[in-house]
Amino acid sequence: MSLLVETVGSRGAIARSFASASSPLALSRKHETTVLRRIGVSSSLSSSILFLASPAPRTQLKKRYFSAKSARREQLREAVSAQRQRRGPPAVDRSASKVFKSADDAIADIPDGTTILSAGFGLCGVADVSDGVSLERTQRLITEYHLLAETLIDAIRKKGIRDLTVVSNNAGAGEYGLAKLTSTGQISRMIVSFIGNNKSLGKQYHDGQVAIELCPQGTIAERLHAGGAGVPAFFTATGARTLIETGGIPHRLGPKDPQTGTHAVVEPGRPRETRVFDDGRTYLLETALRGDVAIVRAWKADEAGNCVFRTTTKAYGVLMPKAARLAIVEAEHIVPVGSLDPDHVHLPGIYVDRICPATSPKHIEKLVLAKTSSSSTTNEEQSSEDVKRNRIARRAAKELKDGYYVNLGVGIPTLAPSFLPASTKVWLQSENGIIGMGPYPSSREAADPDTVNAGKEAVTLVPGASTFDSAESFGMIRGGHVDVSILGALQVSAQGDLANYIIPGKAFNGMGGAMDLVSNPDKTKIIVCTYHTDKDGRSKILDECELPLTGKGVVSMIITELAVFEVDRVGGTGLTLTETAEGVTVDMVRENTRAKFTVAENLGTME
Template sequence: MSFLLETAPSRAAAALLVSRGTAGLVTTRVYGSRIVLRQRGRQFHAGPVGREKQQSPVEQFIDQINTKSTTQKTKSKIYKSADDAIADIKDGVTILSSGFGLCGVAETLIDAIRKKGIRDLTIVSNNAGAGEHGLTKLTTSGQISRMIVSFIGNNKPLGKQYHDGKVAIELCPQGTIAERLRAAGAGIPAFFTGTGASTLIQTGGIPHRLGAKDPQTGKHEVLEPGRPRETRIFDGRPHLMETALKGDVAIVRAWKADEAGNCVFRTATKAYGVLMPKAAKLAIVEAENIVPIGSLDPDHVHLPSIYVDRICPATSDKQFEKLVLAPTQDATAETGEEAVKRNRIAKRAAKELHEGYYANLGVGIPTLAPSFLPAGANIWLQSENGIIGMGPYPATKADADPDTVNAGKETITLVPGASTFDSAESFGMIRGGHVDVSLLGALQVSASGDLANYIIPGKAFNGMGGAMDLVSNPDKTKIIVCTYHTDKEGRSKILDECELPLTGKGVVSTIITELAVFQVDRVGGGGLTLTEVADGLTVDDVRAKTRAKFAVADDLGTF
């Protein structure tokens, strides 16, 4: 009887087994193209012999990092520089690049990759860089051919490259990227999620690569369409199948790494720093502090050494993407028309944050709501990049920490009792309905609770960030939209049906604008009910600026 010996796929491996006397294997013979091992009358067939197919440089590199010998594993993981750590990386690989904006980005390794001129890269990252830092360096140099990303809004040149057909972009919700990475590291090939259901993510409606623009229609040729998702119904709701997201190389930045490869991350740098090494064949860590084995408390290690292959010194300075300081007394007393409108919305939204709530605040107007909470209010603010217990903006630049930022990449402080964690943990809280309420901005919102807030076709191509995840469980997490009543052109943002691509369908429960408060019957199909109007306004004033039908509550209030 003969059996395929899957643990010895090559001549070298078979010879090694025989030389060690493994399981009584003592002889080998060659039959045709295969090596046969004999043991107590059984035959074990090892891999083919003879001339092997010519491999590309990328295949050779991947084989190299897939077949680490015992000698390689016992070799020191410490490299003297980032240049040395990436010296054997080839063109065409997939790189998982950590960081939330510029927070936690592996800038030293990115500089080395740019310097070496590695090209035709597929990059997986939450963001695409900002200003002249982070992945912007590789997009402007033309070294990236494809990106899998949740938000590109702060890298304007990349958006132009996409529309010019020079780079492919796969937009993927932030929490889905995190979970796909976690799945890859855990050996889970695919999973189902409610994030992105009933949106262009489900249908594959966002092209990955564009071609020439038709001068007559103004539309681009689609060279590579988006990828539709397989859909199934669980608990009465549609869910999309997402696949594990693997990389050839992960580049991350840690606060501390010992010589074994155990890593410690500070505050919000955990977002992807903990996840990406687990999903890559080769993980390279640039560390701000490299310490001897035994220097780290085992209970304080965030990334165990088993996931780390190479360590080099982090020599680049950390950058503030958005240095925001606490407003002065004069600033809080703004009286301009826009400030008055923003503050009116935020003040009313603060009433939705009840004692003991865990609340997530989207960027923009929602972040102003906590300033209108009563003194001593017990509200825990959750940030999607991995924080519970966000505090106010730092008082001075000296108090600001580039490792501690909110979802808008603004510098913040942490309150006593705060905790920090990676993005897979954060979005598990969100999708699991553990967050009580989420305040979000909007481009448009419909009478049935549909939300559109991430893309304007032909104009704004920024990405959805974490918004699709935040609205994925509206039965457990109340979704409140905080937005101006009209857009910059004076057009109503509240419509019978959204005209822009959806972030979520039937997800919004309450709409707060500077003019009115609406309750949404998102499940029963009852549409909008006006429950409050701003002081000094009438129902007719609201109707004049609203493109959706609505009922008026019998006990109409004011705010």
């Protein structure tokens, strides 16, 4: 039996004892560090611990375990238990107060190697500091209002907790949110849906410094929901017939080959098991997602841990504590037990283990103000790009009927509601948890950092609006309860295939919620709004997409500044040109389209 007993003190002593226990293994200093990291030993270890130290395969180890005497078995069990205890979060004492004085105190015993579930959407609802405007203003607020810039992410950074696996929807932006931990190299692995606003993280991935598992936004939400509910796995149509199904997106890259310009793959992606059910559609098996520690920002929390969230901060704030072994909430207001109306509690206290005060201003990641009548431009003042964008959006608005529930992607799709007639009312659904999304705020003072759209822009809510968490939101989406979804595209094919999230070797941003949004095209009409060509003049409409797919056979209509196409995504007859823009001929459309299409007999003109 290879067993290490009574190891005390320095890292070197531990490694030498390890070597003798598993003789004839000899360890270099570099190997010592590797072994120590693998078995979870910290440099501050000062007590006698039992370690399992056999290099034997698991099958051999199992045989040794069952051939060992009972005393040895007990030692093995204690060793494994001790190792797990060191790697996991601290034990929860139900009898102790949940309220901690500060974020520093709340995370003081979190070890290296922890898996952290970090709530928030973009910078909305993130357990972090600053208002997204300037560090100077933050410091002024701290001085004037005695605010302490010690929230959970800052506390983790300051303590220097390393080798973190972090699960989050986003990876921070600029110098804020999780970008504070990626910039210091404290995160070794991320499970995330979108990293586009953390430019340095993409470079770290391509340099092999960090592992990244891209996962569709709704799938992350449902995996967390399953993890909190004790459901080990589930099937979803999201990601079917894409690189998610095949495991085609590497988790970790190695050095780039100077001759081929391609990276070695150190850790490949994870292929999914598939199954076809009675509806004839392909579904992927996704496993539950759990973490050691959840870090969440809430609006109010009572001393029993019951939490109330404002608007879109519910996105992951409600989900992640349920899926963590230890949940830490930083609350803007900590109130006595009994202060909260039970009907208003979004997260019951059973899921919350620690509470600390949120003592910092909040972020507004992107501030866009609504145009006033005095600031609106006339047709003569519009740039050529504005004319194109408005033409596409105006035509898309004609597809929206009174009473529809509509999801809008970022960019051009967000312009469509401004072209709706006053008699047509639609309910705008935002994937981060809104039905009844309104226009941009009229002023900075009216902007609410807790209320953002899918593009992380501050928005308002209309009368009758509702807000909810991301599992609820994507249940609406995957379940086909949304009538229309309008998305942008990098490429779209004649058969309705869509590619809009990644350009291999160049743009490594992530799919966000796009794969979920196109996962039920039989019930939700998918409309693509995009420029006809890319910035280099190449057609974005092809016979076959050349980029990795977001969804296969999902698009029903394509609207560009030149034309409108109907897509026979089921029958396979391809594209039909139904409208052209004023002054645009069929020949002009053919010259700019790398896909075959037929022309409708009653060809119309775009308004």
